[in-house]
Amino acid sequence: MTDGLIMGLVVFTLATFIGFEVINKIPPTLHTPLMSGSNAISGIAIVGALLVAGDRNWQLTTILGLIGVVLATINVVGGFLVTDRMLQMFKKKEV
Amino acid sequence: MSEFLPAVIELSYLVAATLFIIGLKKLGSPASARRGNTIASVGMLIAIVATLLHQNVLNYEMILVAIGIGSAIGAVMAYRVEMTAMPQMVGLLNGFGGAASALVAVGEFWRYITSVEAVPLSETITIVVSVLIGGVTFTGSLLAFVKLEGWISGSPITFPFQQPFNLTLLGAFLVASGFLIVDPHQPVVFLGLIGISLVLGILFVLPIGGADTPVVISLLNSFSGLAASAAGFVLMNNMLIIAGALVGASGIILTEIMCKAMNRSLANVLFSAFGSAHTASTGGSTGVSGDRVLHQIDTEEGAMMLGYAKSVVIVPGYGMAVAQAQHAVRELADQLERLGVDVKYAIHPVAGRMPGHMNVLLAEANVPYPKLHDMEDINPELDRVDVALVIGANDVVNPAARHDKDSPIYGMPILEVDKAHHTIVIKRGMNAGFSGVENELFYKDKTMMLFGSAKSVVEQLAAAVKEF
Numbered sequence: 001m002t003d004g005l006i007m008g009l010v011v012f013t014l015a016t017f018i019g020f021e022v023i024n025k026i027p028p029t030l031h032t033p034l035m036s037g038s039n040a041i042s043g044i045a046i047v048g049a050l051l052v053a054g055d056r057n058w059q060l061t062t063i064l065g066l067i068g069v070v071l072a073t074i075n076v077v078g079g080f081l082v083t084d085r086m087l088q089m090f091k092k093k094e095v
Numbered sequence: 096m097s098e099f100l101p102a103v104i105e106l107s108y109l110v111a112a113t114l115f116i117i118g119l120k121k122l123g124s125p126a127s128a129r130r131g132n133t134i135a136s137v138g139m140l141i142a143i144v145a146t147l148l149h150q151n152v153l154n155y156e157m158i159l160v161a162i163g164i165g166s167a168i169g170a171v172m173a174y175r176v177e178m179t180a181m182p183q184m185v186g187l188l189n190g191f192g193g194a195a196s197a198l199v200a201v202g203e204f205w206r207y208i209t210s211v212e213a214v215p216l217s218e219t220i221t222i223v224v225s226v227l228i229g230g231v232t233f234t235g236s237l238l239a240f241v242k243l244e245g246w247i248s249g250s251p252i253t254f255p256f257q258q259p260f261n262l263t264l265l266g267a268f269l270v271a272s273g274f275l276i277v278d279p280h281q282p283v284v285f286l287g288l289i290g291i292s293l294v295l296g297i298l299f300v301l302p303i304g305g306a307d308t309p310v311v312i313s314l315l316n317s318f319s320g321l322a323a324s325a326a327g328f329v330l331m332n333n334m335l336i337i338a339g340a341l342v343g344a345s346g347i348i349l350t351e352i353m354c355k356a357m358n359r360s361l362a363n364v365l366f367s368a369f370g371s372a373h374t375a376s377t378g379g380s381t382g383v384s385g386d387r388v389l390h391q392i393d394t395e396e397g398a399m400m401l402g403y404a405k406s407v408v409i410v411p412g413y414g415m416a417v418a419q420a421q422h423a424v425r426e427l428a429d430q431l432e433r434l435g436v437d438v439k440y441a442i443h444p445v446a447g448r449m450p451g452h453m454n455v456l457l458a459e460a461n462v463p464y465p466k467l468h469d470m471e472d473i474n475p476e477l478d479r480v481d482v483a484l485v486i487g488a489n490d491v492v493n494p495a496a497r498h499d500k501d502s503p504i505y506g507m508p509i510l511e512v513d514k515a516h517h518t519i520v521i522k523r524g525m526n527a528g529f530s531g532v533e534n535e536l537f538y539k540d541k542t543m544m545l546f547g548s549a550k551s552v553v554e555q556l557a558a559a560v561k562e563f
Contacts, residue, residue, distance in 0.1 A: 090129075
């Protein structure tokens with residue numbers, strides 16, 4: 001189990017560095033869309049919620065998972081759609 | 096087939112993670128940003144579908160109902176929200192993401208202690224961390240939302256012994272975690288941990304408000320990613336860990352940019368309750384003597400100055416957002432450009448209530464983004480500009496930040512509108528800015544004050560310029 005934990009830390013650390021490298025030097029104009037777009041990505045918690053909610057035997061865990069699915073879906077769908085709505089406005093005048 | 100399935104799922108996660116990284120990369124340039132967002136959303140779809148293939152996920156009917164409800168709510172929110180309310184929207188969505196992550200950890204904990212399985216030590220630790228980050232993100236974001244909506248005062252709220260109290264709570268959390276690690280089968284202790292996390296989230300955001308909000312929104316954005324990562328550690332799921340880490344990094348970068356733009360450390364923003372009555376009274380009286388004169392003009396004179404200028408730089412602030420004046424501003428700029436005036440916009444990094452807030456509002460009003468200039472680009476030009484038009488901004492144009500060592504905002508980079516040949520300031524009244532400092536800009540000989548709501552004043556200016 002500790003092996004898994006250490007492996008997880010390796011993945012986490014490397015992904016953080018990728019994040020820093022990829023997102024560095026973003027122009028201020030795009031700060032809000034970056035925030036709402038990355039916010040939608042943090043809705044990845046939906047994957048965890050699905051795994052927790054997947055059990056067919058009803059119990060507290062399933063219910064918590066399903067609430068998690070609802071909340072994470074709002075996060076994902078709302079986040080991506082609102083970002084698209086914003087970026088559409090930026091896009092129009094790009095000539 | 097069944098032995099291939101785990102590999103297929105893991106590979107799908109790899110594809111999804113790659114799409115997230117490509118999507119974020121493309122979000123970095125206006126030309127490709129929209130495609131980047133679409134690519135990231137495809138990544139999310141792949142991750143969700145792959146997860147539904149998982150052998151433990153059987154509860155399809157209920158899951159589809161849950162996804163349906165969530166999608167409907169999310170879509171309605173995304174299409175209904177006003178652009179001026181974007182900070183609240185992002186705050187709320189952060190909170191939902193954090194809550195979902197915390198629920199994953201709570202659900203896993205419950206599954207462990209109701210089954211015969213022994214709870215591994217690393218599992219208890221990751222669950223506790225996950226509950227803490229997720230809980231703080233949830234209530235912290237909700238409070239930020241409530242403050243931004245104006246349901247409660249947006250200014251910092253403090254009470255005696257705030258810091259010692261917070262530290263005590265954090266200490267209690269650590270002690271309770273210790274108990275839980277020794278023996279995980281203690282639901283009451285676990286409930287206590289959840290409770291403390293939720294309270295800590297509220298206490299963390301309570302003393303931060305007003306113009307410091309961009310920092311706290313960025314930080315909560317980062318937390319929502321870290322919460323997802325923590326949930327990933329609980330489930331040992333790389334997809335969650337990677338995506339969460341990416342968001343965590345992006346939020347930290349934005350937080351740092353915001354702090355730099357105010358020349359303050361993160362610790363100072365989080366703990367100093369900046370702008371509350373206390374700091375205001377210590378720094379507010381310096382810099383400006385009471386007998387200076389304001390030069391007040393009306394919109395006719397304002398329109399005259401703007402219309403006969405060669406170049407105008409518009410400096411929007413939170414006041415423009417509150418008054419929803421962005422369309423009126425665009426109309427004024429159009430009228431000025433018709434007369435051959437060169438119009439530019441100068442955007443301070445922390446103008447408004449979230450990073451990039453002004454840019455989004457002006458984009459909504461169809462202002463082409465090449466006309467928006469960052470502070471570093473526009474400051475060297477400002478001494479050649481005929482008129483700087485300040486609309487609902489205050490602290491970010493206060494020259495005291497340059498020279499008054501006693502001022503709370505000393506050292507903060509500002510837009511140097513006082514160097515323009517003339518400055519017109521549109522303002523509702525003579526209230527001090529968020530920092531509580533009086534603005535000496537208003538008393539300069541070259542500064543003309545135009546009092547009134549940003550929207551109606553700008554509309555009147557546009558109408559008057561139209562007559563030229």
